[in-house]
């Protein structure tokens with residue numbers, strides 16, 4: 453038996469045709485001897501009408517009380533029906549219950565923790581299905597861009613022996629008789645690979661033992677990172693803006709139905725396709741914030757609140773560059789024109805979303821990097837291999853990390869990063 457995908461049925465061309473479909477009961481009601489069963493599959497929802505005069509009272513009676521999410525298959529005639537939720541319905545001449553469901557625990561109105569405890573059942577809803585499809589296109593577009601621009605995908609380790617982004621967010625893991633850490637970032641290993649392939653990228657999970665629960669931090673997130681030999685900071689910012697522009701363009705082109713289903717205003721997304729993105733130095737960002745009445749001094753890091761205020765000045769993603777070295781990582785190259793600041797950049801998404809990309813030009817001088825490692829209190833022995841890259845043919849090089857869930861939050865207009873990943877991990881949440 454051939455089963456149509458539900459989205460194929462929602463068309464005038466299908467009206468009058470006999471079709472078969474299968475899926476799960478999303479909603480159902482019984483009125484006057486007819487069951488109106490809304491069936492969903494991965495492509496959409498359609499109403500199936502089961503008339504007791506055609507298929508018997510017993511079936512309609514069963515459907516009256518059947519649990520949501522029961523799996524079913526039906527055949528019948530597609531009919532244009534303005535009163536049906538998606539404008540069409542199938543008047544069934546056959547209907548089979550494949551998998552019963554009793555007391556499906558998600559009825560609407562439940563609290564956040566309850567829904568997280570039942571995440572394995574929640575994430576099948578049409579809302580989340582739309583989010584996973586947008587995420588799929590983001591990942592596909594990222595891979596496509598790198599391939600077209602001649603970058604090599606590589607597979608950096610997830611089990612590591614040293615910190616990349618500070619010791620405070622390391623997850624230790626027992627590694628045989630030694631202690632290792634889950635990767636915070638593939639960056640240091642990508643820097644190794646550029647001496648082989650010159651332009652490399654990777655998509656890996658990154659792990660951050662974030663102590664506080666915020667709307668934009670996860671303990672495990674998907675990290676799209678890239679590193680290139682010969683590229684300076686400006687070269688790498690051009691890579692980032694072209695990559696993000698391409699991703700947004702692909703989502704607008706292929707996932708418009710899902711964006712609409714999520715109620716997403718796409719005006720800001722459309723402007724994000726245009727490059728180049730604005731560039732603002734940290735000094736200027738501080739001035740903007742001070743003019744807005746923020747009590748912030750030069751040298752402070754920009755947190756979520758400051759970033760949110762800054763995004764009010766822009767209608768598209770924008771870069772903040774040249775941060776004070778104290779608020780950025782040890783590997784970032786000091787600005788030769790002003791050693792107080794680093795050649796680092798963040799890309800902030802508009803509409804209050806803030807940082808989605810962090811990147812920089814790397815310190816390529818052995819002695820200066822050694823100095824920065826010592827200044828940051830790291831054990832030099834842990835970075836001997838990383839320093840070796842500056843001993844044997846060092847080159848100017850730069851790279852960045854893009855948080856996939858951060859980008860998805862902005863593109864899909866989500867309120868919380870936990871909705872950007874099927875099984876969010878953060879402090880106090882490891883189940884299911």
Ligand SMILES: NC(=O)C[C@H]([NH3+])C(=O)NS(=O)(=O)OC[C@H]1O[C@@H](n2cnc3c(N)ncnc32)[C@H](O)[C@@H]1O
Pocket residue numbers: 616617636637638639660662668669670671673675677678807808809810811812851852853854855856857858
């Ligand atoms: N290859 C590189 O140069 C990347 C560099 N080592 C790095 O990890 N930078 S970053 O810490 O800003 O993280 C990069 C991005 O990773 C995202 N990020 C960073 N931390 C998180 C958490 N906790 N949850 C979700 N997303 C996170 C966010 O978008 C950041 O801009």
Ligand SMILES: [Mg+2]
Pocket residue numbers: 798807809810
């Ligand atoms: Mg960052």
